[in-house]
Amino acid sequence: xxxxxxxxxxxxxxxxxxxxxxxxxxxxxxxxxxxxxxxxxxxxxxxxxxxxxxxxxxxxxxxxxxxxxxxxxxxxxxxxxxxxxxxxxxxxxxxxxxxxxxxxxxxxxxxxxxxxxxxxxxxxxxxxxxxxxxxxxxxxxxxxxxxxxxxxxxxxxxxxxxxxxxxxxxxxxxxxxxxxxxxxxxxxxxxxxxxxxxxxxxxxxxxxxxxxxxxxxxxxxxxxxxxxxxxxxxxxxxxxxxxxxxxxxxxxxxxxxxxxxxxxxxxxxxxxxxxxxxxxxxxxxxxxxxxxxxxxxxxxxxxxxxxxxxxxxxxxxxxxxxxxxxxxxxxxxxxxxxxxxxxxxxxxxxxxxxxxxxxxxxxxxxxxxxxxxxxxxxxxxxxxxxxxxxxxxxx
Numbered sequence: 300x301x302x303x304x305x306x307x308x309x310x311x312x313x314x315x316x317x318x319x320x321x322x323x324x325x326x327x328x329x330x331x332x333x334x335x336x337x338x339x340x341x342x343x344x345x346x347x348x349x350x351x352x353x354x355x356x357x358x359x360x361x362x363x364x365x366x367x368x369x370x371x372x373x374x375x376x377x378x379x380x381x382x383x384x385x386x387x388x389x390x391x392x393x394x395x396x397x398x399x400x401x402x403x404x405x406x407x408x409x410x411x412x413x414x415x416x417x418x419x420x421x422x423x424x425x426x427x428x429x430x431x432x433x434x435x436x437x438x439x440x441x442x443x444x445x446x447x448x449x450x451x452x453x454x455x456x457x458x459x460x461x462x463x464x465x466x467x468x469x470x471x472x473x474x475x476x477x478x479x480x481x482x483x484x485x486x487x488x489x490x491x492x493x494x495x496x497x498x499x500x501x502x503x504x505x506x507x508x509x510x511x512x513x514x515x516x517x518x519x520x521x522x523x524x525x526x527x528x529x530x531x532x533x534x535x536x537x538x539x540x541x542x543x544x545x546x547x548x549x550x551x552x553x554x555x556x557x558x559x560x561x562x563x564x565x566x567x568x569x570x571x572x573x574x575x576x577x578x579x580x581x582x583x584x585x586x587x588x589x590x591x592x593x594x595x596x597x598x599x600x601x602x603x604x605x606x607x608x609x610x611x612x613x614x615x616x617x618x619x620x621x622x623x624x625x626x627x628x629x630x631x632x633x634x635x636x637x638x639x640x641x642x643x644x645x646x647x648x649x650x651x652x653x654x655x656x657x658x659x660x661x662x663x664x665x666x667x668x669x670x671x672x673x674x675x676x677x678x679x680x681x682x683x684x685x686x687x688x689x690x691x692x693x694x
Contacts, residue, residue, distance in 0.1 A: 316344020
């Protein structure tokens with residue numbers, strides 16, 4: 300599996316002098332939990348916010364902050380690293396990186412790093428929007444330096460604006476993406492996720508239990524493997540993933556319209572992970588229906604998105620999902636053939652850890668040639684198993 304895992308990866312973490320340095324302690328812990336080994340380099344300013352002892356405790360390795368404590372430490376540390384992460388990356392540090400200044404250990408490590416570098420800027424919004432900072436970031440991006448964040452929100456000074464360091468989970472995902480094989484580069488992948496809401500009136504609707512977690516995991520995994528991604532999502536409580544186009548929809552008609560628009564603009568892969576309603580109310584009331592003891596509803600078939608797209612003259616590679624109760628994959632295979640899919644992912648929602656609202660999944664991938672059984676694992680890993688089979692079938 301080409302899952303971009305951090306297991307056994309060597310990460311060099313640079314911490315510069317901003318209030319967000321306290322978040323980097325949690326970042327070290329999460330990197331360690333992911334199986335990475337972590338070495339920490341702190342600037343002198345960073346030591347004013349968090350003590351080196353704190354980072355030594357969570358990383359279980361020596362913290363470095365001086366060019367002169369060990370001979371050639373600025374060469375040895377980056378040469379051993381698979382990835383250099385700088386979090387927080389202050390305006391001062393970004394300026395040094397951009398202009399080739401190496402007057403401390405972190406900036407010297409950056410210049411001698413031959414591998415990939417990921418920076419997480421953090422500063423006041425006025426500093427972030429200053430043309431000099433934006434030019435420095437653009438220059439670094441043109442040289443292949445990756446960036447995650449910053450995010451808008453409440454800043455340490457009490458003001459609001461862009462400048463908050465990206466959350467730890469977002470940095471972890473960016474790190475995994477940085478190390479991933481870009482085997483889907485050139486693909487334009489559309490992923491649908493979540494439920495749809497089919498309204499009876501402005502207050503009530505028919506829906507289902509889909510959380511959207513599998514679709515969101517697929518969108519992130521495709522992004523991490525280099526694809527251009529559009530995520531079309533029904534209503535969920537999940538945060539919007541970065542690094543992709545996002546389209547919010549509510550009902551099946553809106554999802555069909557969004558999918559057709561993306562397909563017409565050159566999508567090469569459609570992954571229908573959304574739990575689109577099979578039926579919708581035949582009539583939608585303009586006002587709230589009066590409560591009554593008994594209520595009869597007339598339903599009509601909701602749009603069949605996959606069948607519609609499959610009939611298009613320039614159709615993408617189509618992957619569908621079959622959420623079933625029981626282990627018989629026969630219905631899924633029939634559904635794949637009937638609707639014109641290229642692949643279908645069978646999911647028994649009665650399996651422990653593989654039902655609704657879980658963070659794990661257990662699936663069977665069916666295509667015209669074989670069945671691929673994928674054991675219980677996090678949905679992000681399941682997503683990569685699905686994309687592995689997609690890559691095999693398209694090459």
